[in-house]
Amino acid sequence: xxWKAFTIAGVIxxxxxxxxxxxxxxxxxxxxxxxxxxxxxxxxxxxxxxxSNHVGDNANAAKLGHKLFFDKRLSGNGEVACATCHQPxxxxxxxxxxxxxxxxxxxxxxTIIGTAYSPWFFWDGxxxxxxxxxxxxxxxxxxxxxxxxxxxKILVSDPAxxxxxxxxxxxxxxxxxxxxxPSAAAPIDDATARAAWTGMTAADRQTITRIYSNMGKAISAxxxxxxxxxxxxxxxxxxxxxxxxxxQEQFFNKDEIDGLRLFIGKGNCTQCHNGPLxxxxxxxxxxxxxIADTPEDVGRAAGVKSAKTDEFSCLSQFSDADDxxxxxxxxxxxxxxxxxxxxxxxxxxxxxQTAPYMxxxxxxxxxxxxxxxxxxPTAKLGHSELLPLDLTAREVGQMEKFLLTLDGPISAPxxxxxxxx
Amino acid sequence: xSRFGTLVIxxxxxxxxxxTPPPVAAKMxxxxxxxxxDEKMKMPKAHGHSDHSGHKPTKMHGDHSxxxxxxxxxxxxxxxMDKLSEHGKYKVSMTSRLNPVAINKxxxxxxxxxxxxGTPIDDAKVKIAGGMPMHxxxxxxxxxxxxxLGEGKYLVEGVRFNMAGWWKLKITIGTGHHMDNVTFSLxxx
Ligand SMILES: [Cu+2]
Numbered sequence: 262x263x264w265k266a267f268t269i270a271g272v273i274x275x276x277x278x279x280x281x282x283x284x285x286x287x288x289x290x291x292x293x294x295x296x297x298x299x300x301x302x303x304x305x306x307x308x309x310x311x312x313s314n315h316v317g318d319n320a321n322a323a324k325l326g327h328k329l330f331f332d333k334r335l336s337g338n339g340e341v342a343c344a345t346c347h348q349p350x351x352x353x354x355x356x357x358x359x360x361x362x363x364x365x366x367x368x369x370x371x372t373i374i375g376t377a378y379s380p381w382f383f384w385d386g387x388x389x390x391x392x393x394x395x396x397x398x399x400x401x402x403x404x405x406x407x408x409x410x411x412x413x414k415i416l417v418s419d420p421a422x423x424x425x426x427x428x429x430x431x432x433x434x435x436x437x438x439x440x441x442x443p444s445a446a447a448p449i450d451d452a453t454a455r456a457a458w459t460g461m462t463a464a465d466r467q468t469i470t471r472i473y474s475n476m477g478k479a480i481s482a483x484x485x486x487x488x489x490x491x492x493x494x495x496x497x498x499x500x501x502x503x504x505x506x507x508x509q510e511q512f513f514n515k516d517e518i519d520g521l522r523l524f525i526g527k528g529n530c531t532q533c534h535n536g537p538l539x540x541x542x543x544x545x546x547x548x549x550x551x552i553a554d555t556p557e558d559v560g561r562a563a564g565v566k567s568a569k570t571d572e573f574s575c576l577s578q579f580s581d582a583d584d585x586x587x588x589x590x591x592x593x594x595x596x597x598x599x600x601x602x603x604x605x606x607x608x609x610x611x612x613x614q615t616a617p618y619m620x621x622x623x624x625x626x627x628x629x630x631x632x633x634x635x636x637x638p639t640a641k642l643g644h645s646e647l648l649p650l651d652l653t654a655r656e657v658g659q660m661e662k663f664l665l666t667l668d669g670p671i672s673a674p675x676x677x678x679x680x681x682x
Numbered sequence: 683x684s685r686f687g688t689l690v691i692x693x694x695x696x697x698x699x700x701x702t703p704p705p706v707a708a709k710m711x712x713x714x715x716x717x718x719x720d721e722k723m724k725m726p727k728a729h730g731h732s733d734h735s736g737h738k739p740t741k742m743h744g745d746h747s748x749x750x751x752x753x754x755x756x757x758x759x760x761x762x763m764d765k766l767s768e769h770g771k772y773k774v775s776m777t778s779r780l781n782p783v784a785i786n787k788x789x790x791x792x793x794x795x796x797x798x799x800g801t802p803i804d805d806a807k808v809k810i811a812g813g814m815p816m817h818x819x820x821x822x823x824x825x826x827x828x829x830x831l832g833e834g835k836y837l838v839e840g841v842r843f844n845m846a847g848w849w850k851l852k853i854t855i856g857t858g859h860h861m862d863n864v865t866f867s868l869x870x871x
Contacts, residue, residue: 295871299846532817536786541844543822588788592823592840599820 287509287518289501296525301498302491302669305537308377312586313390313575314478316429317485323677325425326483329476331680334415335399337363337406343398343480346370349678352614352671353487358622364403367556369622371607372615374671377485379542380589384604384620385564386544389590390580391484392477393573399476400449408447408454409473410436416472430475434468441465448572470572474579486677489538489610492669494521513666520663523656528634529648539609539667546602548645551638552623559642560620562600565593602643610667627661752815755848761867766798771862772806772855773798776838785846785870791838793827795855802834809854810838814847821849846870 289297298304316322329335330343341362347353353373360366368384376382382394398404399412416422417436426433436442442465446457458466493512500508513521524530533545544561568590573579575587584591594600604620612618617625624630635657637647652660671678764775773796780789795803808827813820825840843849847870854863 295846532819535845541822542786543844588840588842589823592788592825592842594822594824 287501293525294501296531297498297501297521299535300494300531300537300539301502302489302495302537303499305375305378305489308485308488311377311390311392311481311485313580313582314392314481315581316475316478317392317482319429319482321425322429322479322482323486324483325422325429326479326481327677328422328425328681329480330483332415335405335407335412337402337408337411341405343395344680346398346404347373349671352611354615356616358617358625360404362398362401362404363406366401366403367558368620369617372611373484374487374611375489375538375608377481377488378538379540379605381542381544381564381568381605383564385558385560385567386605387564387567388571388573389568389575389587390481390573392474392481393571393580395477395480395484396473396573399473400447402449402451408445408449408458409469410442410446410457411444412476413469413472414442414444416476426472426475429479433472436469442469470579474573477573483677486673488672489608490670490672492610492667494663494666495669497666514662516659516662517666519656520659520661523652523660524663527652527656528631528650528660530634533606534609540606542606544600544603544605545646546599546640546643547604547634547647548638548640549604549619549621549623549633550602550640550642551645552633555621555623555641557642558620559601561603561605562643565595565600568593569595598643599646600643602640609664610669612664613668627664628657631657631660631664755816755869759848759867759869761869763866763868765864765866767855767862767864769862770798771860772796772803772864773800774853774855774864776851776853776866783843783868783870786842786844788823788840788842791825791841792831793836793838793853794834795836796834803857804830804832804834805857806836807856808836808838810841810851811854812849812851814845815850816848817845843870 311317330347333340333342333345335342345362346355346360347370348355355361355370358369360368360370371384377391380389382388382391383397388394388397399407400409414436416426417433423433441461443457443461445454446461446469447454448458449455461469497509497512497517499505500512533541533543535541544564546560549555550558568574571577575582575590576584580587612627616627617623618627618630624633631652634647635650635652637645637649639645763777764773766772767774773794775794777792777794778789779791780787783789793808795806795808797803810825810827811820821841822844823840823842825838827836828839829837831837841851849868849870850865851868852863852865854861856862
């Protein structure tokens with residue numbers, strides 16, 4: 262009786278499968294095909310060199326960076342590594358609304374996948390290179406909570422690090438003299454660490470900071486290899502561009518196609534989420550300050566000022582770039598009302614793994630995100646650039662289904678997606 | 683098994699067969715080494731294009747923004763890079779130093795300013811603005827003249843276009859009492 266039921270079910274299923282769904286082949290216009298192709302992962306150009314980091318594409322530096330990324334010794338309490346908040350199995354995020362390191366961080370952990378393509382780092386873009394970015398959390402009291410002398414001493418005393426470092430960057434000085442090189446010294450807010458730092462000679466401070474900046478460069482070499490792989494959406498675009506009707510049907514259903522149409526049409530999403538990473542890497546105010554309990558945060562307005570004066574900027578002595586390579590920093594927009602309450606547009610790849618969403622993790626589901634865009638509430642800080650969308654509940658659902666097709670594997674050497682052995 | 687159970691199972695099969703696309707992730711995830719996405723993808727056939735019909739513009743702010751957002755790119759869009767300014771005070775031309783102009787690449791332009799009769803002007807004050815008329819957003823950077831090159835030529839640095847489509851560059855030129863401006867259009871693919 263039971264197998265009979267299954268047979269009947271199978272017959273009914275086969276019948277419905279054959280007749281219930283009309284063909285999914287869509288007539289995308291030439292202009293629409295161009296748009297789809299521009300979002301296709303195959304349109305992602307090879308990652309350009311980072312002129313500020315001479316070891317950015319050095320395989321040994323990436324190996325060292327991989328170790329540093331997972332090393333909890335690089336923290337004030339021995340418990341925090343980059344990978345604490347950027348976990349490979351959560352698309353390099355942490356699943357929390359607001360990050361938690363040695364203390365509470367007032368922002369949400371974004372993914373690092375593909376961020377090497379961005380000219381700006383952090384939600385407010387206060388860093389202009391990936392290696393300089395890495396040096397932020399290491400000395401932040403609420404993240405790694407460490408100091409650069411502490412980090413440098415770990416490199417010198419761990420034989421594996423010592424050798425790896427010297428192979429890439431040249432001789433590591435001896436830092437054993439604790440009076441010359443205190444174990445916790447850095448130019449940070451903490452009064453004790455700061456006093457220890459100012460007590461050092463300028464030359465010794467320079468030595469330490471050079472080692473510290475090189476750690477950032479190695480970490481960046483690792484992060485530059487963490488890239489997005491093709492998603493189901495990319496397969497669908499290929500099928501469209503190849504006029505392959507069977508493959509189109511195979512990869513996208515009707516709701517997903519309608520969701521895609523809304524995404525590039527009525528939803529107006531592509532004004533900011535465009536290119537193969539679905540981000541313009543620019544800063545926008547989307548009115549999230551209207552959500553209760555959002556930490557007060559002016560975003561880019563402060564971020565760009567920070568970037569201009571950053572100790573490790575493209576124009577700094579620790580950068581390997583020539584002045585001519587620092588265009589982003591030199592020609593950045595520094596004033597304007599539109600910078601207030603603006604944050605960097607994030608990628609939309611791998612959204613199933615990066616919830617909750619937004620710079621303070623204010624929205625926990627994709628439906629909540631789309632409904633937020635649909636309402637486009639007035640910002641409490643600055644002015645929202647959004648207009649209400651008038652999407653029906655059904656359209657909200659279709660848009661969500663489309664966004665879910667942007668999930669894909671991480672394209673990286675497999676070893677690099679787990680702690681080093 | 684009850685009839686109801688049968689229907690539930692049937693519905694389940696229907697939903698797998700007709701709604702869920704086949705699991706393609708496994709095939710794609712099989713990246714043993716680090717292959718760039720380009721290598722893994724088949725190149726699609728080249729395809730013709732027509733005008734970039736974008737999306738609804740959002741609100742605009744500040745003096746960075748273009749004029750009122752427009753719905754469509756004019757069919758006869760004037761793409762000349764060599765023009766008389768709006769009130770005929772200057773002859774202006776712009777030449778990109780990056781050829782072809784690429785998306786998301788910081789680059790420079792050479793600006794040439796002269797009197798309508800062709801006499802070069804070397805002491806002009808120049809302001810550069812721009813954006814995407816159909817999207818209502820400004821340039822992502824703040825380009826400016828960084829150097830006079832002589833014979834009416836100026837080096838404009840800090841231009842980066844961050845998406846495909848129709849862009850405008852508006853050049854405002856001042857010498858003594860004479861202010862005038864000129865707007866160039868380009869369409870990036
Ligand atoms: Cu645009």
